Amino acid sequence: MRSRLPVVLVLPAVVGLAFLLVPLVGLLVEAPWGTLPAQLLSAEVGQALRLSLVCASLATLVCLVLGVPLAWLLARGDLPGRGVLRALVTVPLVLPPVVGGVALLLVLGRRGLAGQYLDQWFGISLPFTTTGVVLAEAFVAMPFLVISVEGALRAADPRYEEAAATLGASRWLTFRRVTLPGVMPGVVAGTVLCWARALGEFGATITFAGNFPGETTTMPLAVYLALETDPDAAIVLSIVLLLVSVGVLAGLRDRWIRA
Amino acid sequence: MRSRLPVVLVLPAVVGLAFLLVPLVGLLVEAPWGTLPAQLLSAEVGQALRLSLVCASLATLVCLVLGVPLAWLLARGDLPGRGVLRALVTVPLVLPPVVGGVALLLVLGRRGLAGQYLDQWFGISLPFTTTGVVLAEAFVAMPFLVISVEGALRAADPRYEEAAATLGASRWLTFRRVTLPGVMPGVVAGTVLCWARALGEFGATITFAGNFPGETTTMPLAVYLALETDPDAAIVLSIVLLLVSVGVLAGLRDRWIRA
Amino acid sequence: MTLQAELRVHRDGFTLELDLVVEQGEVVALLGPNGAGKTTALRALAGLLPGSRVTADGSSWDGLPTEKRPVGVVFQDYLLFATMSVLDNVAFGLRARGARKAEADAAALRWLTRVGLAEFAKARPRTLSGGQAQRVALARALATSPELLLLDEPLAALDASTRLRLRSELGRHLRDYPGHTLLITHDPLDAMVLADRLVIVENGRVVQQGTPREVVRQPRTDYVAHLVGLNFYRGVADGTEVRLDGGGTLTVAEPARGPVHVVFAPSAVSLFTERPAGSPRNTWRAVVAGVEQHAHTTRVDLDGSPAVFADVTTATVAELRLRPGDPLWVSLKATEIHTYAR
Amino acid sequence: MTLQAELRVHRDGFTLELDLVVEQGEVVALLGPNGAGKTTALRALAGLLPGSRVTADGSSWDGLPTEKRPVGVVFQDYLLFATMSVLDNVAFGLRARGARKAEADAAALRWLTRVGLAEFAKARPRTLSGGQAQRVALARALATSPELLLLDEPLAALDASTRLRLRSELGRHLRDYPGHTLLITHDPLDAMVLADRLVIVENGRVVQQGTPREVVRQPRTDYVAHLVGLNFYRGVADGTEVRLDGGGTLTVAEPARGPVHVVFAPSAVSLFTERPAGSPRNTWRAVVAGVEQHAHTTRVDLDGSPAVFADVTTATVAELRLRPGDPLWVSLKATEIHTYAR
């Protein structure tokens, strides 16, 4: 039984929404819908879409496993130089993705700082493989997760963690059962950002993992190639990517939130 | 007086940190440091850097003004179809930035849905201008802000807003003085993401605003062009961008957080 | 100006159906067991829960959102704004209602002084102790001089002497206060001292109401009897004999007939190790179930037919050397027993 | 096994310096005004604040982080985990200490049953009423059977009859309990009934300690006197005459010499409209400052030399028609006055 929504908030909100959505409407209007079914049914598109979803999801998983603890460490650990660490974590955000890809090559490439040993000792080569795609996406997307989750952790009331400690819970148990459930909305937000960023990732992927259909050609790479030959197809492909991601997010988030 | 940090959390956190930072070390190691001073002092780099900082900051401002209310509306407003709206807001994340730029052109370009009237009636043309850069960056970066802030709002305890209402505060006053200060860490996280993403934005910018030195050539554009001819210079430029952004973030965030 | 409310809240497992009338200037205390629905009723009055109807002096509040209702609330868990100073918390309501900053701050400081916390004006709520926080919450609610004051256990966290002082301060304030006040409390003394009328809720419904004196003299449920500290039974009277529903018979002074409530004070009960001879008309055997030392008396809990609480002096306890399990004789004068129709 | 603590906390504007000894099986009640540092002391004991030293039976807890200390805490604001069910909240401590799920759940359910909330096992804490939440917090702390129980106003939100029931339940539990208990409370009755020893803190320091009886009989500060409900003065005795520091003189029965505290019960005071003739040795004029109706008596607050509280029967009030401002005569028997050295 709250009052009507205030104009000072609703007006900018609606403008913001329009700003985000009208360009999409533009795309939808201009798209050559006739070719959509053909595109959707084409084997390459299916392959690229599947690869995109799998890689983005795996990358998100990697980010969750590594990034949530990292966020916790930054928010709660008593580290020296936390401020700088926090700023450093944002770096892959600012790095042009292609340069990020170059950086990954410099480290994990066959001749890279670490990559040469991976190759020599274990025969593992990461670039130009599906694993490479996952790594490139994770590298670019992880800061989104880390920073959102860290923000959520900072806003959370630490006294509940103290209460858990008085009940004999180790930091790990406290984290798992008290802290994490408490910041779930923040983790969900971070995961959405991370997944979406991974799904749209192009520059680092094509640089580090190359562009091999069926193996490293994700949807954004397919869009890039389509732009070379058939710009309309590129738009249709983008729309396919959008629809799928909106579908997945609309479906998943409400389930997560409710849970 | 808490116990030692648990390995289950610290180990992945450290791996995550290494994963984010080692590639940067790779860049730093490979960078031709000798050319750094020359690059730093070159007029074009200075210009691009200034433009990047200005545009990213303006874009962030636009995102804050429009995005925070939007996040509030999505988190608190009783809208029909909120789930879908929320998913739609993430769309510019997934859209390959080049396609995002095309979408902006379709709407705001000279022949665009809205742009043609801007041009005819007001003589305003956005593409190829610094304003265009700001718009392109804001379009790409806003979802980061919206989603982080929305996550923070969902985690916040709504009973404080109820308490404010019983004191006679309108929704707007409540938002301004109770809700927003309460989710400040989330807003800061979102702002950092937004600013960093805007600073690193390339695809949508070049597509919508083009590339003209002094007007629309931001650092990422300069980096891309350098990559074509002189990859070493590109790395140095990226490092310059990194250092500046780390400096700004490390300086600002701690001040914000403390405040 | 009369405030009338029909409060209706339905949750699974709990239904609130409460009709309340609060006269202008009246202080109504809402009492009841935990989970009876007191806080729920308060939230419904404030407009934080839908589905209830409130009219003040004929004009309906139903369409009014919370912030348009002239209410002031002390929440059970205070809900102080962590991001504002204590002063800003108290000034917030005045600012929200349009006061200028200087005015609002001055008024807020006056209120903080009244609750004894002027020196904490610049502190953050998180750094206050529990009782200090509660006093800030009280100051914050009172500062706006609302038409309807809703106080949810506003004194529960206060120390004994602050409570005494603040209760009389609040009492003085409420006596001259033109608005309506609803006070939720678990402390019978608070209710007695502050309220003009008590409304007792159990399980979402009113079970008794009346002036403090009426309620104290004629409790109608076990909860109310406990609250006012009386031995309480249901029984059927036949002349001066009352057969108690739970077993046992009591002889009373005033004859009655039919179903009655029976009450007497624990201090009216005498305890003996041997069967007493003499005037008391009621004498029966009992066994000590528990002994509690209070400040100036000792409360003895006795199993028997009927079971009974007795307040005895510390001297008696020493003399009788009471321990759980000891058999005793209980005696009670007929004139100390009060009966009234059910 | 004795628990010894030297609690030292420094904050700007507040310093806690508290040395505590709690014997095995002993229940110590910590009382004091709001902001005295009770919660701070509890947090220091639990290891949530640095800088204090605790030894239990010779072995030091100083290096131990909170989760390694065998403590159980009821926090003043409960701090129930909102994302778990009530049952999981109570079972959490047992699970954290290694119990299997089935065991922990069964034990948690037993505890919920003891606090009367078994039916809420599956509920979320947010949907509980204040008193229900507090009972869950109590069950959660007790369930782990810690060596040191820290209870911060564990009964403050309970309704009168639940409080009565839970207090005796808790009393029974604590009597057989081998650990140490520190109980923070504002209710003298809780302290009296539950504690073996009272420690009274004001402004971060101990001002008085002793058994409940000692404290009740010889309060040493205004706060304690208020707490136990006595009129309290400081004065200088010369034989049976005591000159009070605040003005006025009292005649007492037992001669004394030098600085003394003077106490008497409000119920020992008699009020008259005319100067009474007869035995009472102390008679002086006073003016009614306030009247409070309690359940079975009326408390009258009188300005005079000295100022005094009087508890009179409702009949007396009706007869005297007391109103603020009325002049009266106060009289007090010398034998009702108790003095003891300062």
Added chain:
Amino acid sequence: GSPAATGPTKITVFAAASLTEAFTTLGERFEAANPRIEVVFSFAGSSALARQINQGAPADVFASAAPANMEQVTGTGAVTAAPVTFARNTLQIAVPKGNPAGITGIGDFGRAGLKIALCAEQVPCGAAAAEVFEAAGVTAAPDTVEQDVKAVLAKVSLGEVDAALVYRTDVRSGKDVEGLDFAEAAQAVNDYPIAPLAKASDAATAQAFVDHVLSPEGREVLTAAGFAAP
């Protein structure tokens, strides 16, 4: 596993993005002619591909859109045979469909009031454009200098600019774009070199693919895509 690890009958070709259409067709034909060989392409910008090859990418053949990028690879000795030019590309004036600004020739690029897009000088089409302008004696006044041809082309097809200089092959694949030839285009011809790589897992097959590209059949496909013969 990586493409190189799956067997000797598979070759990996790194080719400039502008070759996507032509090489896809060529690859299919090559596979048809050699049923036991599978051709895998990785299309990307030539400079990115050169960098990847130098970082040890598993490529057997490199087809670059510019000699400069090929030189980055030959410079590190990654090439077995000398690179061969297999195709050429020349510039065309691209205008939106219907040529609304009435562009007639290269001279219009100096006209005030027109919106002009060019490639940046760092990329081949920008370098070529600069040569053309120098030859024509025109001082171009671009509104934007883009990082790749497709970005330029997008602006033409959306009508954001009135004219642009892009490659002939790009105009063919563009949507709502018309191409105007001009004489000075001959002054700046862009060569596409191809070479088998030293680390090729099967040098013979790699060479066979290069030969296929250089064969008359290969030339036919390239011509159909708009490329000129070397």
